[in-house]
Amino acid sequence: MSIILNHVSHIYSEGTADEVRALDDVSLEIADGEFLGLIGHTGSGKSTLVQHMNALLKPTSGQVLYNGEDIWAKGSDKARIRSKVGLVFQYPEYQLFETDVFTDVCFGPKNLGLSRVEAEARAYEALERMNFPKERWYMSPFDLSGGQKRRVAIAGVLAMKPEVLILDEPTAGLDPYGRRELLDMLKGLQRDEGLTVVLISHCMDDVAGYADRAVVMEKGKVFMNGTPAEVFFRHRELEEIGLGAPSVTYIMEKLAAAGFDVKTDVMNVEDAAKEIRGCLRI
Amino acid sequence: MFIETKNLVFEYIERDEEGNPTGVKRAVDDVSLQVKKGEFIAILGHNGSGKSTLAKQLNALLYPTEGSVFIDGMDSAEDENVIPIRQKVGMVFQNPDNQIIGTVVEEDVAFGPENLGVPTDEIRQRVDESLKVLGMYDLRLHSPNHLSGGQKQRVAIAGVVAMHPTCIILDESTAMLDPGGRAEVIRAARALNDVEEITVILITHYMDEIIYANRVFVMNEGKVVMQGSPEEVFSNVETLRALRLDLPVVTQLAESLRESGVKIPSGILTTERLIEELKKCR
Numbered sequence: 413m414s415i416i417l418n419h420v421s422h423i424y425s426e427g428t429a430d431e432v433r434a435l436d437d438v439s440l441e442i443a444d445g446e447f448l449g450l451i452g453h454t455g456s457g458k459s460t461l462v463q464h465m466n467a468l469l470k471p472t473s474g475q476v477l478y479n480g481e482d483i484w485a486k487g488s489d490k491a492r493i494r495s496k497v498g499l500v501f502q503y504p505e506y507q508l509f510e511t512d513v514f515t516d517v518c519f520g521p522k523n524l525g526l527s528r529v530e531a532e533a534r535a536y537e538a539l540e541r542m543n544f545p546k547e548r549w550y551m552s553p554f555d556l557s558g559g560q561k562r563r564v565a566i567a568g569v570l571a572m573k574p575e576v577l578i579l580d581e582p583t584a585g586l587d588p589y590g591r592r593e594l595l596d597m598l599k600g601l602q603r604d605e606g607l608t609v610v611l612i613s614h615c616m617d618d619v620a621g622y623a624d625r626a627v628v629m630e631k632g633k634v635f636m637n638g639t640p641a642e643v644f645f646r647h648r649e650l651e652e653i654g655l656g657a658p659s660v661t662y663i664m665e666k667l668a669a670a671g672f673d674v675k676t677d678v679m680n681v682e683d684a685a686k687e688i689r690g691c692l693r694i
Numbered sequence: 695m696f697i698e699t700k701n702l703v704f705e706y707i708e709r710d711e712e713g714n715p716t717g718v719k720r721a722v723d724d725v726s727l728q729v730k731k732g733e734f735i736a737i738l739g740h741n742g743s744g745k746s747t748l749a750k751q752l753n754a755l756l757y758p759t760e761g762s763v764f765i766d767g768m769d770s771a772e773d774e775n776v777i778p779i780r781q782k783v784g785m786v787f788q789n790p791d792n793q794i795i796g797t798v799v800e801e802d803v804a805f806g807p808e809n810l811g812v813p814t815d816e817i818r819q820r821v822d823e824s825l826k827v828l829g830m831y832d833l834r835l836h837s838p839n840h841l842s843g844g845q846k847q848r849v850a851i852a853g854v855v856a857m858h859p860t861c862i863i864l865d866e867s868t869a870m871l872d873p874g875g876r877a878e879v880i881r882a883a884r885a886l887n888d889v890e891e892i893t894v895i896l897i898t899h900y901m902d903e904i905i906y907a908n909r910v911f912v913m914n915e916g917k918v919v920m921q922g923s924p925e926e927v928f929s930n931v932e933t934l935r936a937l938r939l940d941l942p943v944v945t946q947l948a949e950s951l952r953e954s955g956v957k958i959p960s961g962i963l964t965t966e967r968l969i970e971e972l973k974k975c976r
Contacts (some may be wrong), residue, residue, distance in 0.1 A: 453872040454843045524935030555708060559743040585788060585869045587740040587899050588940035614872040617943070659902065659943035665966045670969045681943065685950040692975055694956055 414608055415442040415465050415497070416578060420474035422460055422632075436632040437474070442576070447609045449623030449640065451616070453654040457632040458612050459502075462578045465496035465610070497627050498574030502581050505561030506555040512565050513541070514551055520572045528584065531571075538571035539564075542597065566594075570601075575587040576603070576608040581592040591615075595622050596631055620658040620679040622645060628655070645677050660684045696860060696893060697729035701761035704747055704916075721747040723916035724761070729895070731860065732766060734887045735851035736904040736924075739913035740938040745897050748913065749863050751893070753783035755951045765859065784854030788866040790846035799841075799849055800825065801833040802910065806857040816914075824855035827890065828882050838952075844875025846881055862886065868898060874902070900924060901928075901942040905963045912937065929961035944968055 422435040434457050442465075443447055452458045463469040464476050467483045467490045476483050483493050501507065510516035517538055539549060542563045548556065553564055562582065566650035569577065579598070585590040599622055601607040613619050619626050619640055626643040628636040630653045636643050644650070647657035656662075664676040664684055674687045700793055704722040707715045721744050739745045751763050754770045766782055768775040784806075787793050796802025803821045812820065825831040829846040833841065836876045838849055847867050854862055858949040864883060868876040880903050896903065904910055909925045912920035914937050920927055928934070928945050941949065948962040948971075958971040 453874055559741045566865065581870075585866060585899075587743075587938060589903070590741055616873065654872055656873045662766035662845075662945065663944055663947060663968070666965045667969060667972070670973070672969075672972065681946045681950055684947050685954065686973065688947075688951060689954060689956065692972070694954070 413442045414479060416440075416477040417461075417464065418475045418477065420464055420471045420476060422469060423472045426472065431517075434632050435464070435471075437527065438632070438634055440627065440637070442608060444575075444612065445602065445606045445608055447599065447622060447624045448611065448614045449619035450610060450629065451614070451619055451626060451628040451655060452629030452635070456629040456653075457628050459580055460632075461629065462499060462580060462612065463554040464611060465576070465578060466494050466499050468494070468499070487615055495520075495572045497568040497576040497578065498572055500566055500569050500577070500579040500582060504565030504582075505553075505558060508561060508565060508568075511552060512550045513544070513553050513556070516564060517568045517571050520568050524572060534571040534573065535567070541601070542567045543593075558675060559586050561676045562586070563594070574607070576610065577612040578612075580612045581614060582611070583613065583615065590665060591618070598622070606665075616644070616656055617658045639658065639677060641677055644679060695728050695764075696731040696766055697727070698764045699727050699751070699761065700764075701726055701828075702751060702758050702763060703760035704751060704756060705759045721916055722751065725916070726761075727859075727911065727918060727921070730895060731893055732882070732887070732891045733893055734906060734908045735893075735895045736910045737895065737908035737913060738899075738901075738904065738910060738927075738939060744916040746915050747916075748866055749785065749865050749895065751786050752861075752863060754779040755785070758862040759824075765888045781857055781967055782860045783863060784857055784859040784861070784867060786847065786850050786854060786867045788869050790843050790850065790870065794838045794846060795849050797837060798834075799830065799836050799838055802838055802849055803834075803856050804850045806853050810857060813918075820856045820858070821852075824852040827855060827886065828852040829878075842875060843871045844878040847871065847875070847879050851879070851882060851886075855890075855892075859892065861895065863895040863897070865897045866899070868900060868903065870899050873971050876903070880906070901940050905942060912939070924963055925961040928963060931960065 416437055417440045420435055420438045424432045424434055450458050464471060470484055478493055507515050512533055517535040518531045521534040544563050553561055583594055595618060599611050602609050605649055625639055626640045627634060644661055645658040658679050659679055660681060664674055664678055667674050668676050673691050678684045678687055701955050702722055702725045705718050705720045708717045708719050709715055737745050754776045756769055763770040765779045768779055770779055773805055794802050801820050805818050807817045825834050827852055830848050830852055838846060868879050883894050884906055887894045905924050910924050911918050928941055931949055944965050945962055948958060948968055952958055957975060962968050
């Protein structure tokens with residue numbers, strides 16, 4: 413029972429002509445140690461939603477509970493909550509600013525008030541975990557490639573030792589290999605260290621392949637909430653809101669329509685191949 | 695030949711914090727390629743393989759260190775050719791939010807032709823035409839801020855189209871978009887190529903977008919290491935994997951079936967083709 417959103421609404425520029433209801437009565441629970449995929453088209457409220465999870469935005473109405481505590485109650489320690497719920501923004505590499513990689517990763521833990529030695533130990537551990545090549549630790553972050561910069565930025569959040577890690581489209585612009593590498597690493601953190609991961613993604617294949625649960629946002633509301641299989645089974649509805657299903661689902665549907673006796677609710681290539689072989693009796 | 699590069703090399707100097715040179719990086723290495731008017735070209739390669747640097751050579755944002763680039767017969771190394779080249783080859787970048795400057799959609803689209811000194815009446819005509827081609831005419835009086843990512847990219851493309859280019863380069867222009875937005879941009883690019891006969895160079899990580907190309911160039915470490923039709927390129931499964939690239943999902947599925955003994959040829963790029971081949975196996 414790690415994060416609970418209880419009837420949360422958020423209105424930007426309330427009372428002005430630009431008033432936008434970005435979240436509309438959202439109730440959602442994120443369990444300890446789960447890998448949650450959050451999908452929705454641009455402007456559906458995903459980013460606003462996750463900024464409520466670490467107290468960056470205050471709900472216009474409703475409550476956000478972290479381990480049972482109302483994070484906006486009087487006297488709640490918001491700085492502590494932000495260190496426990498790490499948020500990696502979209503294109504986090506634009507937020508690097510230090511003279512070298514290692515110092516940049518130390519910045520977060522130092523701000524938590526840790527000693528230099530402790531902060532450096534954390535930075536060391538985080539960069540190791542991100543599998544960041546040692547020979548680049550003391551380079552300027554600006555001389556790194558896009559994918560490397562992104563790993564440094566994520567290491568900076570990991571060095572704060574969060575219990576929950578929220579990532580807003582961490583794979584945008586990465587090549588397929590870099591994407592898989594990053595997602596495998598996140599899955600490993602979840603499996604081995606019990607980290608709760610919330611992944612915002614536009615890539616249905618990633619959500620199908622990595623998430624335990626998928627939440628679909630639409631017009632500021634939770635539109636669907638279930639296992640990836642349950643959610644993508646309703647892909648006709650997803651298409652109506654500009655989303656879709658993993659690519660294999662479509663391939664299997666066309667095969668079924670062409671008279672092959674295959675199940676269509678498969679979500680990865682291996683299962684699809686197994687289905688087809690079964691149907692061909694090979 | 696519309697685009698021709700001959701033994702093109704581009705190097706830049708890497709510098710440390712104080713600006714002292716620390717080494718030379720060869721981003722484009724001995725590239726000779728040719729593109730005909732009206733072709734639809736896709737460029738593939740992992741992050742840092744030199745795709746974007748090559749693209750910038752094609753509209754004179756960068757100049758060759760060695761070798762030469764000819765656009766419609768004009769040498770990009772000659773100062774007086776720079777402006778005519780940029781007018782012939784337009785570029786659309788990755789982030790929809792940092793290439794729009796107008797406060798109204800049609801104003802933004804007018805920026806390019808205005809800068810070219812096109813007479814006012816003609817600007818009006820060009821803006822309307824290009825917004826219609828991109829399906830954005832109904833939103834011409836809207837503020838770009840309230841558009842979706844896919845719509846913003848179509849406005850950016852309309853801005854280039856209004857300059858009447860011969861060629862448009864889309865440099866990972868779909869990377870930040872949701873599936874609906876990606877589909878919009880790819881549809882627009884195909885329409886420009888089919889109907890308006892504009893040469894399109896598409897740089898992307900999404901393998902599923904490449905199947906529409908006439909020819910594919912694969913880059914690695916600054917060199918063009920493979921080129922051919924999508925079918926030819928995607929038949930070399932092992933080489934692509936070694937270059938850290940993926941296959942389109944339907945090709946992955948076909949390969950997986952092939953490896954497990956299903957008798958279908960390699961290089962299958964569409965579900966229709968897969969169905970056709972599988973029917974022969976029944």
